[in-house]
Amino acid sequence: MDQNDSYIGEAPAFLVEDLQDGPLNGLELKNGTCKTTTTVGDKTYVTVGAGDGTLSIDVQIFDRSLGEWVHPTVLGTKPLSCKGHSAVLCKNRILVLKKGSKSDDQIWFLEVVAWSKGVIGNAEKPIVISGPSGVGKGTLISMLMKEFPSMFGFSVSHTTRAPRNMEKDGVHYHFTEKSVMEKEIKNGKFLEFASVHGNLYGTSVEAVEVVADAGKRCILDIDVQGAKSVRASSLEAIFIFVCPPSMEELEKRLRDRGTETEEQILKRLRNAKAEIEQGTSSNIFDFMLYNDKLEESYEKLKKLLGLDGFVAASPKSAAPREINLPVDHSVSKIDDKIIISSGLEKEPKNLIMLDVSSLKGGAPGRTRGLDFQVIGASLDLHC
Numbered sequence: 001m002d003q004n005d006s007y008i009g010e011a012p013a014f015l016v017e018d019l020q021d022g023p024l025n026g027l028e029l030k031n032g033t034c035k036t037t038t039t040v041g042d043k044t045y046v047t048v049g050a051g052d053g054t055l056s057i058d059v060q061i062f063d064r065s066l067g068e069w070v071h072p073t074v075l076g077t078k079p080l081s082c083k084g085h086s087a088v089l090c091k092n093r094i095l096v097l098k099k100g101s102k103s104d105d106q107i108w109f110l111e112v113v114a115w116s117k118g119v120i121g122n123a124e125k126p127i128v129i130s131g132p133s134g135v136g137k138g139t140l141i142s143m144l145m146k147e148f149p150s151m152f153g154f155s156v157s158h159t160t161r162a163p164r165n166m167e168k169d170g171v172h173y174h175f176t177e178k179s180v181m182e183k184e185i186k187n188g189k190f191l192e193f194a195s196v197h198g199n200l201y202g203t204s205v206e207a208v209e210v211v212a213d214a215g216k217r218c219i220l221d222i223d224v225q226g227a228k229s230v231r232a233s234s235l236e237a238i239f240i241f242v243c244p245p246s247m248e249e250l251e252k253r254l255r256d257r258g259t260e261t262e263e264q265i266l267k268r269l270r271n272a273k274a275e276i277e278q279g280t281s282s283n284i285f286d287f288m289l290y291n292d293k294l295e296e297s298y299e300k301l302k303k304l305l306g307l308d309g310f311v312a313a314s315p316k317s318a319a320p321r322e323i324n325l326p327v328d329h330s331v332s333k334i335d336d337k338i339i340i341s342s343g344l345e346k347e348p349k350n351l352i353m354l355d356v357s358s359l360k361g362g363a364p365g366r367t368r369g370l371d372f373q374v375i376g377a378s379l380d381l382h383c
């Protein structure tokens with residue numbers, strides 16, 4: 001272990017020396033370009049990058065009141081390290097700017113302590129569709145995605161159930177071993193998960209965020225327990241419960257679909273009763289949709305999503321706004337503005353002003369609502 005490595009419970013000598021001078025905020029440490037310290041209350045958060053782009057940026061905490069190092073379990077997808085990074089405290093989160101990284105990988109938030117990727121702009125609220133097995137959720141979602149392919153994207157869940165004949169891994173589900181999924185649940189990969197009809201199902205944070213990253217509105221097809229968990233999470237969504245016209249009709253649809261064994265059909269029908277009771281009586285759902293006649297139900301669904309009379313346009317070619325972050329930069333903060341400046345000493349400074357006044361969402365996943373302005377001609381800006 002060299003002097004740049006950090007120990008759990010013991011402060012490396014060079015860090016103690018740096019930290020003795022009092023709280024440092026967002027400054028890179030003397031001994032390494034890939035380490036920053038940010039102080040929040042009693043704790044100094046040290047982000048450590050390996051610099052080779054393969055390992056992730058590590059987080060260590062120096063508890064100043066105890067004089068001890070803490071190595072926390074950090075939730076969320078971790079950013080890979082890079083040529084170096086800067087950090088600045090804003091709105092109780094640490095904004096980390098990665099040097100020399102791709103435009104969709106430059107801005108991260110460390111939400112004391114979970115990582116969430118910083119994204120320019122906002123996304124429309126995801127739509128959670130729930131209801132008993134066989135009611136027609138998948139059918140309605142397919143119709144919506146077929147008519148509005150550029151508007152909606154599907155959240156591909158993980159499941160431990162076996163694939164059906166026509167189902168493709170990565171398209172309908174991520175089919176996963178139980179032991180793998182249990183480990184991933186422990187690692188904080190899932191926004192929600194539940195045991196449904198004897199198998200594990202879960203929505204990963206990434207499944208929802210990749211859809212929004214592609215500029216589409218995300219649709220989740222999940223059971224009532226999952227909807228309840230999402231409702232309790234930081235993800236703001238619209239919740240729709242799909243009801244069958246009768247239990248007889250639900251049974252007919254399940255049987256006619258021909259994808260389940262007799263035992264599974266009976267299990268799903270038993271669970272349906274509890275789901276309908278919960279779905280219709282709880283405060284989880286914003287809308288009830290009775291799926292009797294398919295075409296009529298589809299029209300109602302479009303209406304409640306504000307899509308009635310809406311003509312599907314061809315995809316807009318609005319390119320995402322990207323910051324071209326200078327590799328060598330310094331960071332400072334004035335109120336809700338983060339000033340990123342580059343340019344050699346005595347040369348005119350190139351400035352990017354990152355506006356964090358409208359931050360939305362947060363860990364786990366993405367922090368949206370960032371905006372920026374470029375002040376200075378020589379910075380490339382892809383707009």
Ligand SMILES: Nc1ncnc2c1ncn2[C@@H]1O[C@H](COP(=O)(O)OP(=O)(O)OP(=O)(O)O)[C@@H](O)[C@H]1O
Nearest residue numbers: 132133134135136137138139253257291292293294
């Ligand atoms: N309004 C409807 N009238 C008649 N049949 C329907 C209607 N809606 C869907 N179906 C049929 O019912 C069956 C079940 O539909 P679907 O697979 O979409 O249900 P689901 O709610 O997604 O079920 P699961 O939760 O098990 O995935 C399918 O064969 C579908 O074609």
Ligand SMILES: Nc1nc2c(ncn2[C@@H]2O[C@H](COP(=O)(O)O)[C@@H](O)[C@H]2O)c(=O)[nH]1
Nearest residue numbers: 133157193194196201202203221222223226
């Ligand atoms: N809580 C979650 N429920 C999910 C998820 N993905 C699907 N589901 C629900 O499971 C049942 C059965 O689905 P099937 O494909 O086996 O018929 C159904 O009610 C789905 O809505 C998930 O990620 N989380």
